[in-house]
Amino acid sequence: MNRALIIEAIVELQRRKLRTGLTLLGMVFGVGAIVAMLAVGEGSKREALRLVSELGLNNVLVEGKSIAPDRLKELRTRSLGLSAADGAAALSVVPGAESVSYRKEIKVDQLARGTTVASASAFAVSIEYAQHSGVRIAAGRWLSAADGASLAPVCVLGPRLAHTLFGDSPAVGGRVKLNHQWLEVVGVLADRANQKAEFEGVKLGLDDERLFVPWQTGRARFRFTQIEDEVDAISLRLDGNSAPDVAARVLQTLIEQRHGGADDTNLVVPMGLYRQHQQTQRIFTIVMSSIAAVSLLVGGIGIMNIMLANVLERRREIGLKRALGARRRDVVEQFLAEALVIAVSGALLGVVLGAVAAYSIAALAGWSVAWSPLTLTAAVTLCVGVGLAFGVFPARQAAALDPIAALRSDG
Numbered sequence: 001m002n003r004a005l006i007i008e009a010i011v012e013l014q015r016r017k018l019r020t021g022l023t024l025l026g027m028v029f030g031v032g033a034i035v036a037m038l039a040v041g042e043g044s045k046r047e048a049l050r051l052v053s054e055l056g057l058n059n060v061l062v063e064g065k066s067i068a069p070d071r072l073k074e075l076r077t078r079s080l081g082l083s084a085a086d087g088a089a090a091l092s093v094v095p096g097a098e099s100v101s102y103r104k105e106i107k108v109d110q111l112a113r114g115t116t117v118a119s120a121s122a123f124a125v126s127i128e129y130a131q132h133s134g135v136r137i138a139a140g141r142w143l144s145a146a147d148g149a150s151l152a153p154v155c156v157l158g159p160r161l162a163h164t165l166f167g168d169s170p171a172v173g174g175r176v177k178l179n180h181q182w183l184e185v186v187g188v189l190a191d192r193a194n195q196k197a198e199f200e201g202v203k204l205g206l207d208d209e210r211l212f213v214p215w216q217t218g219r220a221r222f223r224f225t226q227i228e229d230e231v232d233a234i235s236l237r238l239d240g241n242s243a244p245d246v247a248a249r250v251l252q253t254l255i256e257q258r259h260g261g262a263d264d265t266n267l268v269v270p271m272g273l274y275r276q277h278q279q280t281q282r283i284f285t286i287v288m289s290s291i292a293a294v295s296l297l298v299g300g301i302g303i304m305n306i307m308l309a310n311v312l313e314r315r316r317e318i319g320l321k322r323a324l325g326a327r328r329r330d331v332v333e334q335f336l337a338e339a340l341v342i343a344v345s346g347a348l349l350g351v352v353l354g355a356v357a358a359y360s361i362a363a364l365a366g367w368s369v370a371w372s373p374l375t376l377t378a379a380v381t382l383c384v385g386v387g388l389a390f391g392v393f394p395a396r397q398a399a400a401l402d403p404i405a406a407l408r409s410d411g
Helices: 003-014 017-055 069-075 084-093 129-133 145-149 159-166 215-221 244-258 270-313 315-323 328-365 373-399 403-408
Strands: 059-064 097-106 111-113 121-125 137-140 154-157 175-178 181-189 210-214 233-238 265-268
Touching: 003 017, 003 328, 017 270, 017 328, 017 373, 059 244, 084 097, 084 233, 084 244, 097 129, 097 215, 111 159, 121 215, 129 233, 145 215, 154 159, 154 175, 159 181, 175 210, 210 215, 233 244, 244 265, 270 315, 270 328, 270 373, 315 328, 315 403, 328 373
Parallel strands: 121 210, 154 181
Antiparallel strands: 059 233, 059 265, 097 121, 097 233, 111 175, 137 181, 154 210, 175 181
């Protein structure tokens, strides 16, 4: 299709601005809905991957339940609660288990540096915790095996906590007081910019406001009640060849046996959470795709309607062109060029509308937006294809007109 035909089509459509504009609306809304859906869907997928990566896609987690003190005393007659021994047993029994990490929350009465007091959470963790949860170090280092073996009074701070306590001064090498214990800061975590506290109902670690001490140091230097769990959470890391679902069933059976059937733990399979999220996302995509398809269908019908009206109004023009030697193919190309101009214009405006809608939804609902060039191209191509498909019938109708009858018509 040559440039002259496109220019002629633009000029012809500009003569009927209102009709052309109303026809464009259907295509604009259809493409806008598709683009917004794709952007929000892609953003949701990437956000889900980012959030679940904090739990570890290859991990299986066991967490102790929060139980009322009176019922907890009753449960302790059957179960001693979640312990490091459970983790060691799981490491030797669960197929594909590579390593295990522990986490135990320390009750914070006061966390301060000089006169600066911070509100934060503190945890005793094993050195494997960093690998299992994907935390990265921005300054200094992570906790080491030597720190735990010597019960060293050292800690690693989350980025926001480090800024609260030290401001713009370097935190590494400084000292903070947690409850009654002075700790030396050996590392500061990188900011992961977490914006959600949970994923699919599972709480995530907001590491930017946390303090970490070695597992052995926490047990030796801080006080815990006798009836509480030795550890709050156990993370079992699997090799890449093991199925998390199978490992989870084995781990669930093991914990039930070791705890005498007491219902005092929760099992979390991050991969299962991600699949659950994807299933919800697929339902959302199907619903939005249906709405977008209806909008595109209405837009396509609008294009067919305006093209049929143009054919009726321009019968004498068509007859004159045919009488002067224009072929049927030339007439078809002329009307297809007009359909193409409408479709491309609708697609481009729809992309702009979709982008505005996507970012508006993200701002109002707190969702993420991401763009995939391939899917964006597919949306525009689909719109153009629909426009051309609905323009074929009117173009063929125009080409099929008898030149003599068309010249005699009043249109």
